[in-house]
Amino acid sequence: MSAPSAPPLPAKINLADPHLRAVVMDTLKAIWKYVVPYRGRFILSTVLGILSGLFTSVMIIGFQLIFSLVLNGKTTTLGQVIELPIFGVINPAELLGVASDTPVGIFGVAIACAFIPVLIFLRGFLGYLSSYMQAWVTSKVVYQIRNDAFGSIMRQSPGYFNNARIGELMQTVISQTGVVQRNAMMLIQTVVQRPVTIIGILVMLFASDWIFTLMSLVIFPACLYPIIRLGKRVRKVGAKEEYDSRALMASMQESFAGIRLVKSYAREGYEMQRFDRSNASMTHNMVRWAKALELIGPIVETVASFGIAAGLVYAWQRGITAEKFFVLVMALTQIYPPLKELSRVQLFLQKTTIAAGMVFEILNRTPDIQDAPDATVIGRTSGAVTFKNITFFYRDRDDVQKEMPAVKDIDLQLDPGKFYALVGRSGAGKSTLFSLLLRFYDPDAGAVLLDGTDIRSCTQDSLRANIGIVSQDTFLFHDTIRENIRYGRLDATEAEIIAAAKKAHAHEFIEQISNGYDAIAGEGGCNLSGGQKQRISIARAILRDAPVLLLDEATSALDTESEKIIQEAIHNLSAGKTVVAIAHRLSTILEADQIIVMEQGCILDRGTHAELLSRNAMYQNLYNLQFSTENKEES
Numbered sequence: 001m002s003a004p005s006a007p008p009l010p011a012k013i014n015l016a017d018p019h020l021r022a023v024v025m026d027t028l029k030a031i032w033k034y035v036v037p038y039r040g041r042f043i044l045s046t047v048l049g050i051l052s053g054l055f056t057s058v059m060i061i062g063f064q065l066i067f068s069l070v071l072n073g074k075t076t077t078l079g080q081v082i083e084l085p086i087f088g089v090i091n092p093a094e095l096l097g098v099a100s101d102t103p104v105g106i107f108g109v110a111i112a113c114a115f116i117p118v119l120i121f122l123r124g125f126l127g128y129l130s131s132y133m134q135a136w137v138t139s140k141v142v143y144q145i146r147n148d149a150f151g152s153i154m155r156q157s158p159g160y161f162n163n164a165r166i167g168e169l170m171q172t173v174i175s176q177t178g179v180v181q182r183n184a185m186m187l188i189q190t191v192v193q194r195p196v197t198i199i200g201i202l203v204m205l206f207a208s209d210w211i212f213t214l215m216s217l218v219i220f221p222a223c224l225y226p227i228i229r230l231g232k233r234v235r236k237v238g239a240k241e242e243y244d245s246r247a248l249m250a251s252m253q254e255s256f257a258g259i260r261l262v263k264s265y266a267r268e269g270y271e272m273q274r275f276d277r278s279n280a281s282m283t284h285n286m287v288r289w290a291k292a293l294e295l296i297g298p299i300v301e302t303v304a305s306f307g308i309a310a311g312l313v314y315a316w317q318r319g320i321t322a323e324k325f326f327v328l329v330m331a332l333t334q335i336y337p338p339l340k341e342l343s344r345v346q347l348f349l350q351k352t353t354i355a356a357g358m359v360f361e362i363l364n365r366t367p368d369i370q371d372a373p374d375a376t377v378i379g380r381t382s383g384a385v386t387f388k389n390i391t392f393f394y395r396d397r398d399d400v401q402k403e404m405p406a407v408k409d410i411d412l413q414l415d416p417g418k419f420y421a422l423v424g425r426s427g428a429g430k431s432t433l434f435s436l437l438l439r440f441y442d443p444d445a446g447a448v449l450l451d452g453t454d455i456r457s458c459t460q461d462s463l464r465a466n467i468g469i470v471s472q473d474t475f476l477f478h479d480t481i482r483e484n485i486r487y488g489r490l491d492a493t494e495a496e497i498i499a500a501a502k503k504a505h506a507h508e509f510i511e512q513i514s515n516g517y518d519a520i521a522g523e524g525g526c527n528l529s530g531g532q533k534q535r536i537s538i539a540r541a542i543l544r545d546a547p548v549l550l551l552d553e554a555t556s557a558l559d560t561e562s563e564k565i566i567q568e569a570i571h572n573l574s575a576g577k578t579v580v581a582i583a584h585r586l587s588t589i590l591e592a593d594q595i596i597v598m599e600q601g602c603i604l605d606r607g608t609h610a611e612l613l614s615r616n617a618m619y620q621n622l623y624n625l626q627f628s629t630e631n632k633e634e635s
């Protein structure tokens with residue numbers, strides 16, 4: 001039972017390290033599997049991305065033509081301004097059937113200028129289409145990953161949740177998948193699209209003026225240096241932010257879930273301090289991240305401005321026209337944004353790998369308890385339960401088993417239709433027996449049989465369909481009372497729900513609540529008393545109508561009146577079923593056909609109340625401690 005919170009990767013990913021490179025590749029492969037169903041759109045968005053990347057060069061060439069046409073007042077050959085390596089000298093004027101050096105009038109100028117918004121629009125539109133497609137694909141991918149992650153968590157055995165922090169799981173399912181979405185796809189796009197833009201512009205620049213281009217390329221490494229320096233800092237801080245946000249979520253979730261405890265101990269201030277610590281650390285890192293990230297731009301621009309100044313001197317010396325110089329500088333500035341994005345690739349790769357690591361750890365986790373490949377679906381059993389030589393150890397989050405077994409050498413035969421009371425000191429192993437019967441855990445030795453079949457050979461669903469449970473702490477969902485009862489059997493009709501509520505003695509009080517069965521129970525719903533909640537959970541179990549019933553009686557004493565009502569409700573529920581009750585009330589042990597006494601994980605004795613009282617010292621002791629005060633009250 002490994003915990004889901006161990007950081008899967010170091011904060012710094014050095015792609016030169018073959019192990020880490022393998023991790024990154026595995027992550028990308030795993031993400032790719034999710035992209036495959038949408039590969040058509042994905043490829044389309046990538047192609048559009050490449051086109052929009054290339055279009056930057058097209059646009060600049062277009063501008064160059066327009067500028068020289070408008071500013072010189074006559075048509076020019078393309079060769080006069082640019083010589084493309086592949087196309088050679090192209091003469092746009094000739095393409096249009098106009099001789100070179102034809103003077104252009106206001107009409108020509110207007111048409112030429114009208115092409116500026118057209119070019120800008122086309123580039124923007126291509127970019128938009130590509131981004132939209134990309135967003136479409138990533139949303140689908142994350143939708144699927146999120147569903148799968150939640151499904152995977154739902155399939156884990158209860159042991160997993162003993163060792164996991166719920167807030168962290170929530171944060172992983174909600175936020176980390178989002179990080180994967182935003183970054184991973186952008187990465188793929190960036191890696192494909194940006195180089196195309198850069199190469200396109202460079203080719204164009206070289207064709208236009210190779211000396212100028214070469215000069216400016218000398219400037220680039222100078223620009224890259226601060227990016228590399230700052231990039232390191234950004235990466236370190238960025239990775240930390242992911243862990244911080246998990247801690248924040250976990251701390252918040254716990255404070256909310258335990259709000260009653262927080263309040264009753266007046267620990268709001270303490271909780272706020274705890275939250276503040278995680279929050280402050282996250283904020284601090286966010287600021288550092290932004291500081292480093294945003295510093296890159298101005299620094300690069302400043303360095304680049306030296307280049308422009310130098311370029312201007314060169315232009316003066318070589319007699320380059322103003323419009324040509326303007327276009328050259330524009331081309332250079334167009335190189336910068338894609339270059340900046342490329343420089344961030346490693347940063348995003350890192351964030352993505354860390355986030356994806358958390359997500360895929362959940363996705364790929366095989367539940368500790370799984371249906372056997374040849375598991376059978378069992379129908380309704382008679383409810384005969386056998387514990388055959390059961391020994392079981394709990395395990396900690398590192399899967400190390402505890403020194404002492406929680407239950408040891410348990411041999412127990414429970415006959416259909418009988419009522420058994422389980423008694424024993426706290427920690428004797430009573431709840432553990434329930435967990436083993438429900439197959440929340442598999443025993444380390446022995447087997448649990450239901451109607452003679454090992455429960456490991458049937459599906460968990462069909463096994464649990466045979467078991468109803470009413471536990472100590474009643475859990476109600478934030479939903480109507482009706483739906484909370486229906487949870488026992490989802491296809492139950494209204495009449496069946498009401499019949500169950502009547503048997504559970506819940507109908508009377510439900511009718512009295514405003515909205516009745518439509519009233520919202522559970523978190524944020526109408527406030528029900530402990531006894532009322534229990535009766536709803538009994539109605540739920542009645543509706544389930546399973547042949548085996550597990551009762552974990554509430555230790556908290558109810559007043560005699562509600563005690564009686566609940567006793568009756570349980571009596572109705574128990575009819576014709578194999579009942580195992582962890583008993584805390586005298587009335588329950590008196591009703592039992594047989595009482596099973598547990599001590600330190602073993603079965604000490606079994607018999608009726610009278611038999612045990614006369615022969616078992618341990619039982620007498622327990623009785624005096626747990627049940628006799630109640631006895632005195634009743635008699």
Ligand SMILES: Nc1ncnc2c1ncn2[C@@H]1O[C@H](COP(=O)(O)OP(=O)(O)OP(=O)(O)O)[C@@H](O)[C@H]1O
Nearest residue numbers: 162394395406424425426427428429430431432433
């Ligand atoms: N999730 C768990 N992880 C590790 N150890 C556990 C876990 N649950 C129970 N144990 C240990 O197993 C032993 C049996 O616990 P169990 O909950 O079955 O006792 P119990 O008889 O139900 O006690 P109580 O009357 O207090 O509910 C105890 O020593 C307990 O510390």
Ligand SMILES: [Mg+2]
Nearest residue numbers: 430431432582
């Ligand atoms: Mg217990």
